[in-house]
Amino acid sequence: MKLLVVLLTVLAGVWLWKRGRQRQVPPRARPAPAPTLPMVRCTRCGTHVPGDEAIAGQRGTYCSTAHRRESEGA
Incomplete structure (x- = not known):
């Protein structure tokens, strides 16, 4: 009977040890965030807009x- 208890204890310990090792998978690397766009200020009203949406004058x-038409008369 003692042998059965010892055997079950050893088997439970081995099972818990293997289960703990499986969960220690290294985390995946996060992708780099997208580069931010520069914000530019409207010469007329002062509103900030993304650089790729701004109208150059x-x-x-x-x-x-x-x-642009109001400020430059074009």
Whole structure:
């Protein structure tokens, strides 16, 4: 009877040890975040807009074509 208890204890210990090792998988590397876009200020109203959405004019950058026309008269 003692042998059965010792055998069950050893088997339970081995099972717990193997189970703990399986969960120690190294974490996956997170992908690098996307680069941020520079924000530019509208020359007319001062609103900040992403650089790729800004409208370039002769006197600066604008948030819309209407503001570019109002400021430059074009």
